[in-house]
């Protein structure tokens with residue numbers, strides 16, 4: 236299945252390599268004929284007929300690595316001949332990569348364009364554009380389904396025919412489909428099957444201009460669902476930094492901005508949380524290089540200075556987004572930014588509808604989790620935790636369930652006294668009714684529970700949701716009855732209804748619960764078969780290494796409370812679980828290297844368990860299901876099958892040591 240997806244003989248031009256990721260958001264390297272660009276990247280839009288900041292300045296002073304210009308406009312201008320003779324790089328005086336647009340947006344502004352797809356694609360190729368765009372058909376948000384469908388069909392036809400004229404230029408295929416998610420997804424899918432290099436999401440400017448961010452999200456998500464994950468995605472016309480974080484979170488890599496200039500001509504100052512009329516500026520609220528020595532009147536009187544400020548702020552926001560990806564806190568960043576405008580907040584709230592899709596790309600563990608509002612409980616990592624508790628958890632033998640309220644973490648320390656008395660008096664177990672859903676006490680150290688910070692006062696919406704999550708858990712029928720903690724009398728009541736005691740080996744209970752949570756229901760039976768020994772850290776007293784029948788099967792990471800799989804553990808899981816569970820299947824060429832402990836590169840992956848998430852522990856196997864190695868996945872199945880470059884599994888131990 237993966238074979239057909241891989242384009243044959245493609246050059247590096249336009250190819251993307253994943254470097255760091257957090258969910259769909261990624262820091263990647265985009266190769267072009269004029270050098271490599273680190274994405275997410277902002278491409279300032281440059282019009283050679285009207286330069287407010289020169290490309291030379293953009294490169295030297297702003298460290299801009301890629302530009303965008305409109306081939307359609309140049310084609311119609313007096314610069315046309317020069318562009319053809321000297322090439323676009325000399326015309327603009329810029330050595331780095333240049334992306335060109337084809338005029339689809341002008342079709343939106345003027346209702347029509349007087350250039351053919353062939354003419355504009357050939358022109359882009361002739362002027363040496365690095366990333367050229369086929370002339371897609373722009374759908375308006377109010378267009379009917381029939382109109383949008385026709386636009387998609389025509390866009391696909393034009394992308395297909397453009398392939399013959401592109402030469403060495405990387406070709407950008409734009410997803411259209413108006414506000415119809417199924418059309419957007421189908422368009423993305425069809426484009427993915429063509430040997431294109433980059434994709435764009437088009438027809439979105441009217442949504443951004445109208446503050447229709449909830450619609451924008453639907454459009455981006457639908458497009459991303461259809462598109463293959465190894466290609467860079469450009470969000471057309473998203474030039475205001477207010478949307479950068481949200482768009483990157485949903486997997487957009489490239490942005491073009493003419494806003495920095497447009498807003499400046501309009502006397503408006505861009506901020507990461509909105510826009511300010513410079514006529515109202517009394518205090519210098521910015522210290523970017525343009526503003527450092529300026530006074531409000533300088534920004535009012537000097538449009539170039541204002542444009543420079545606008546660009547600095549836009550570029551800075553993307554740097555902040557990248558830093559947030561690096562720290563694994565992009566959700567937090569986006570949740571904060573989305574509080575800048577009610578329309579963005581509304582968009583953020585609708586994201587939970589896509590949590591299953593987003594979860595597929597979410598790292599198993601990421602940065603700390605700060606609660607910023609009720610939306611935080613719908614983050615993919617939290618959703619995953621809840622789902623795994625429902626699907627994978629099996630409790631120790633007990634009749635009753637004590638339901639404890641949200642408390643400072645770790646719960647087992649906060650509630651140590653109560654738990655001790657509980658196990659002595661009753662055949663009962665405990666769960667914390669947390670804001671994120673029920674947390675069995677053995678899992679209180681697992682990501683993201685122990686790594687989260689919440690206010691004591693929770694929003695009503697969250698309290699209601701946690702009630703619903705708890706009911707789902709209780710409905711599984713693990714326990715004969717449950718009681719909410721109301722004080723010591725609850726223990727007495729539990730002792731009456733479930734008399735007796737539980738001799739719970741907490742280390743063992745934890746070891747089991749974590750193994751099932753991480754590797755799947757029933758995994759603990761196999762991983763922890765035989766005589767189990769826990770080696771604890773002398774400093775913290777926490778479990779570090781787990782041995783079963785003398786074999787080192789697992790190590791427990793203090794940082795996220797999850798396991799690192801050792802080869803002996805891998806052998807046990809491999810025997811216990813049938814293919815494809817936990818497996819990454821590699822080609823014959825790759826197998827001998829992985830056997831000796833070398834990493835698995837994405838292009839050698841033949842298949843993968845679809846339940847594997849980035850940073851999951853996996854079993855590397857060959858075609859005959861021989862266990863070659865254990866390691867940590869850096870991608871999910873979709874990504875492993877699509878990417879041509881980069882590491883898919885960081886191998887820890889090969890079955891055959893060097």
Ligand SMILES: [Zn+2]
Nearest residue numbers: 521523526544
């Ligand atoms: Zn400034």
